[in-house]
Amino acid sequence: MNSETEAKSKSCQMNVAKRDGRIVPYDKERIRVAITKAYLDPRVEGIAGVGSSRVKDKARKISDLITNIFKSRASSSEIIDIEQIQDQVELALMREGEQQVARYYVIYREERAQKRANAKSHFSLSEKLIQVVGENGKRYPLAIDRLKKIISEACGGLMNVDENLILTEARRNLFDGVSEKDVSSVLIMTARSQVESDPEYSMVTARLLLDQLRTEALTALGVATNATHSDMHRLYGNAFRAFIDVGVNLELVDSRLTDYDLNYIAGAIDPDRDNQFTYLGLQTLYDRYFIHHKEIRLELPQVFFMRVAMGLAVNEENKNERAVEFYNLLSSFDYMSSTPTLFNAGTLRPQLSSCYLTTVPDDLHGIYGAIRDNAMLSKWAGGLGNDWTPVRSLGSYIKGTNGKSQGVVPFLKVANDTAVAVNQGGKRKGAVCAYLETWHLDIEEFLELRKNTGDDRRRTHDMNTANWVPDLFMKRVFEDKEWTLFSPADCPDLHDLFGTAFEERYNHYEQLAAEGKLRLFKKIRALDLWRKMLGMLFETGHPWITFKDSCNLRSPQQHTGVVHSSNLCTEITLNTKADDEIAVCNLGSVNLAQHIDENGELDRAKLANTVKTAVRMLDNVIDINYYAVEGARQSNMRHRPVGMGLMGFQDALYKAGIAYASDEAVTFADSTMEAISFEAISASSDLAAERGKYQTYEGSLWSKGVLPLDSIQILAEQRGQQFIEQDTSSTLDWDGLREKVKAQGMRNSNVMAIAPTATIANITGVSQSIEPTYQNLYVKSNLSGEFTVVNPYLVHDLKDRGLWDQVMVNDLKYYEGSVQKIDRVPEDLKAKYRTAFEVEPRWIVDAASRRQKWIDQAQSLNLYIAGADGKKLDLTYRMAWFRGLKTTYYLRALAATTTEKSTVNNGTLNAVSAYSNRLAPDSKVCALDASDCEACQ
Template sequence: MSDTRSEKAGPVGAVLKVRKRDGREVDMDRSRIASAIEKAFHAELNLADGQPLGAEIDQDILAIIEQVYASASSKASKGCLSVEQIQDVVEIGLMRREHFHVARRYILYRTEHARLRAVRHVDADLDELAVENREATPRMRLQIEPGVYVAFSEARLQSFLDSIPESRLPGIETEEVIAEVIRGSFDGMTPGDIARALVLSARSRIERSLDYDRFAAALQLAIVYRQTLDVTQSDEHFETTYRDRFEHYVIEGVRCGRLSEQLRSFDLERIAAALLPERDKLFRYLGVQTIYDRYLLHVEGRRIETPQYFWMRVAMGLALREEEDQRTARAIEFYQLLSSFRFTSATPTLFNSGTRHPQLSSCYLTTVQDDLAHIFKSIGDNAMLSKWAGGLGNDWTSVRATGSLIKGTNGTSQGVIPFLKIVNDAAVAVNQGGKRKGAVCAYMEPWHLDFEEFLDLRKNTGDDRRRTHDMHTAAWIPDLFMQRLRDGGMWTMFSPDEASDLHDAYGQRFRERYEYYEELAAAGKMKQHRQLPAIELWRKLLTRTFETGHPWVTFKDPSNIRSPQDHAGVVHSSNLCTEILLNTSADETAVCNLGSVNLAAHVVDGRLDHALLQATISTAMRMLDNVIDINYYPTPEARNANQRHRPVGLGMMGYQDALHQLGIAVASDEAVEFADRSMEAISYFALLASTELAAERGHYESYRGSKWDRGLLPIDTIELLQQQRGDTIDVDRSETMDWQLVRDAVAAHGMRNSNCLAIAPTATISTIIGVTQSIEPTYKLLYAKSNLSGEFTQINEPLVNVLREHGLWDAQMLDDLKYHDGSLADIQRVPEPIRRLFATAFEIEPQWLIEAASRRQKWIDQGQSLNLYLAKPSGKAIDSMYKLAWQRGLKTTYYLRSLAATQVEKSTVDVNRHGIQPRWMKSASESSEIRIDRGPQPVPSACSIEDPDCEACQ
């Protein structure tokens, strides 16, 4: 290739330049580019200098050089490329021609020389400091690579921080941060150690000023950029590099087995141009840290994704369902929605979209048959479903009770409990691909003869072989039990092998069959049964719920009577987080695909912006529907159910943030009304979007005979529940939108999805985008959040802003908040309207949450993860709370949360300055026993749930 080396010009008449790192512009030299590529080939192939590479490689090198000149000749480059831009073109050219090992050699060469330049810069800094008689902290050295050390320079560290715009926020003291890093330093620290030390120092100061939240986020982003782009945000070519490196990321991800080969089918140039690097600034610190730890793809520990690459990867993965000529446009549409934080897909989708194993679904529900082979098949299915980040709900009501006859061996059964112990241990062993805790919830109906032992599964005492300390449990309660409880009646328990049809029965049919079996038992025609007062079983259930947080209280009849799919099966349980309500059977594992609208992002100018909400939901529903066709299904039963019924679960998060923006206290009639109207709008636009998808793609397979097909919307099914129950469902049924339009659309096109709506906990995705989770009230205004990424101080930003407006935010207020455990209730210098607006979860009566939930439930075809809070639990309070939930027609509830024994760290608080006992101390001392209607029932003073976030959820 000697002729190549002798030429300095490109195409005829072109005058092309190279911009050197020192700013000089020189003529582009083909021979230097060719020489660098040839050296990479010789090094990789272990050839001597000058040894021929072969005609095919020579042609590839010539083609790559022509691509460099074409890039330089483009309008965007204006005849001049930087050295880094030329190297990017060469890297991508090598990868496109599948010279992956040579490309790696070329990348390592670039990295090595970048480090050498860094060393030279450090030496230059030290020389300048010596001239100015300033010291460069000679006691410490940085190890920039194994065995290579340079002197640590405080001035260089200060220069780096000064290059970050967030360092100039008014609350930031960079000198303090640097001083803390130096105090904790040691000889031989790496640049990575310094970067992490900076982040830790900044995040420890978040409670002092929220400016440190932005600053810590920027520092963490700097770590991401160094790993992925090898530049800092202060680089003048940062945004160009951000976009130019995207194709490199895709090629590298495919080569390393992290990304699907199908991502290369997109117009990557157009995709890269659509990236918005400035949206990285939308993340708060905890969001950046969370995606860095668990969501950004990595190769051997090095992150290969920036936050915007992450969003685009998810968007591209979800667009693979689209027609080929529309994929790129749809991917950009999905990306715009995700990266703006208006909607976020659930964690499994974020983990796996665009990868080689696109298991994108969130929840799986199974029914375990009364058969040994099927029991162990179900346990194996749990493991496979959990491996790919699915949360599990298992219905165990069909399995025969302890003491039942085993016909094949003529022995007696040990019942359900020993199998649940195995399920528990399997969930621990298979921890969702090493990314988060595996989690499963077992459901059982209270007529099962093993139900009392089921209630004891989470106890810390008793035979540990019959305890499941890591598995969740839930009671699947029929209306008849609640009515017997209300009327002071008796309750009879059976073994499923003698009363098998109770499992599939609900409503009036359940009552008829249950009373029939009671008659048989009374006549001595049932081998196994037991009768006790309904209130005795209820008392034990509530006591266990208070003690351990389990079982969760869920309701069988409203879940089935109001199900759109009552023609195609039975809902036997909910899922891990109690919001999914889908049919299950031996050949169908119910699957649900989740995502949540950020409600706070749709409050504009003091109102809920319906036009913006509709645009968001229309795109979101398309994304959720695409999941069904793209999804990797770990079991054939999961594929069968999802393809037939196509259920999705659109939910919400940021509800409490929206209330703050509107100036509405959560414990108010206005909040209940907003819950109603906001859910009505979400439901309206979601159902309409599903009909539009049906018009384009066809209705789901089992649509005929469904409630949709029969002209029944969720709002219409309240009346059906009231008829079946024989009791009034006291819920406001008003409408404010034109629902006839939706009814007409369903009649004309059908529905693309059997189920459309479910409010999940959003514990992690709400953290990523920095809003309150799901429909939750504010947990505390200041608290330490612990999850798999570590422990983080969280302070309520809207509160800080309001207190600043009133001149009340100062060091004393922070001290007061710590002492009062993140509550304003006893801080009298804060005006009462502000205290009411920012009342925390344990300061409001649970009926406000139940009333709001009941108004949402009328619009939802599935359920909602509804946590209930009691600062001073008593049997009477817990009893009335769950009875109210049932009376209002709720389908499910989730955790019962009482105040925890551990509170906000108070080591920096002068407790003697505060003259009153904080409420958390009063509640701990005053709730030493629980009473349920009659007689005392001693239990511990606080349940073990200390934080409102469930890492097994979203």
């Protein structure tokens, strides 16, 4: 063996940390013996005796597998925890199909853990002196009393957590010479490992993390060190004032924040609102939202919310009072602004808007100008939607060069690479969606942009794509007729037409083609193209399917232009023009769960107050916003659109005791959105009375007394009554609101849109947007790491019935977060806690249809389909169009592969595999928490 091989062999030597703190060499034989004993457990039926070759072979195979796994991960400094080895044993047993053996192995581990806990329950931290090493290298005794106080405060007010357990388990992992930072990390990891036993431990973990955050921020600001939560009632005001001073001096925040009455503002901060966070929520804020200097966070949660509130109130006459009003809404989690607003409010570059929509013209200067605009807008955290329909198709004549065009696809490749290069200021990935109308001659190649095969120069692996589908195409699909593809160079006016005007002109161009007066076109069976659209959607997750005519015929702004696309997340439907109009939308979301009272009813009074303040905050964004592109500023000032949506819909259903897959849930979606719509329109009208109407109000549907509910009739008349089925019932005083709007006008051309809320829902600890529960137990992965998520409502209901125990946890993991196959779960709870793939798509579509009647823009609507096939896809998407939806978003379908079952006991947090919701080879397109879903929120 040469010296290089010897060195490599030594570097791969693996060591194991025993529970008593000893470090011993890794021994594969001990693992084999342990596995053999597991097979021979008397509770396991049908296993042969000791001499069985099957048992020996199985034990040897599994021990080899586990050893190879650790070898592949090992580094020269890594020490393997004994619990990690046992987790891998359990995983391997599951993979080998030995569920019964694995089940009793889990129970055995739990029994042994309980015995160890009982044996140590009398142990006091003070029995052994532990020296902590500070950042300056000095050693000092562990502050045991402070440790106990931190844990006690973290558990305060929570009913189902055990502070002694955290203290005992933390002690097991502390040792003489531990670093100051690692003491905090040990506490966090200890509490985090208990999350699966009860979701309240997620809040304990957040509060322990908060202690780490306090130390970092307060030390950096020169306010204090080692403060506890109870100290913050005295220190938070000091921290806030110090942050403003430091932030201005470092040019991190706007100097106008010093014009506020800082003592008044500081007095409004409520330190106890720090205790609302889950671990995922607080970690997300820390990693991605808090202002930092040289990687040191200077903000604490309530300082962060106050900075955002002040940034949004900076132009208000009574800005101190308004800032406190905005702060109370944000910090209570009743409403949350979108991610760009949270990132940038109160800073020197307050780019607060979420979405930008552009139309790309059919000339080289304009195309690269649009790509430049994409780069500038993406730099400041904007999500992009590009309408590429005007660009001429492959083979079209180029007069200037007397040549033929390469079509739209090569330019899409450039746009794709621009989104990758400009990654939203280094905070998250750039994100863009390209839209193309279904009659464009390049549509078939457009459908294949996300494939992993073919010429990579004509693929866009990082860019989202969406079909912009006219009603005429859908009618041809229903009637199984032919469809004609054209180059926009030959029929440019189709791009700006919709409804019956589009149909008449399209038929005219088909006639010209039939007469030989158009050279470049292609006839295709509409049903064949539709099937290819669905096939690519299933295979790659793209292009999404969105509907041109419902977006335009129900738009309040038909008199000023045309909606040519939606945005990155398919909820924004605003006009764009290639020359001078870049549509902008500013987003925020009402937390619906916070507006359900203890009786399971919607608190209308609270909702009205929330929406009134929220619409004001959104309207303020328009004037405060930093515009990287002049066309965006002009458009936003003329029309002043905003998009208020909702999140926590599934949580609200749980609080109301309603199953997602039910008529009651559809009615609930209808009534809650009706209330939000009523209050939002009313609030915008009141702002118009106070501040003036938006510039292009006259001629809008608003000015004619046509509200979103009324515009359904316009769509039905243009499309044909036989092609739409959408409820039009109402319960509130809409006649009175119509008169109010006609008298006062509207401050905003558009008021509502339901965004995905992927990140802000994490911050507030509720289900995102209008989504059904993904799973009742799973690991969520995002840019902040991996987090065990347990459905707290399910745990509460199971505890009420005496059914929540370790066996239930194990069963949930085995059945991948589903309760449907767990026999002892009652039928009513099985119905209430169906997961996303257990809810039939028709319930999702029907609920969305009811919401859509109240919304002047659209919804980010994900469709979940279990066992998806061509027939299910065809039926679901036809239903979406027939029910009057404007857009759809991701298709999420179950993959054919099974997933791992494991445990997160004893600190191993990432072993529970997320239930696969990927569609196909392009695995990242449908990740539940994909970063592009977060570009809006």
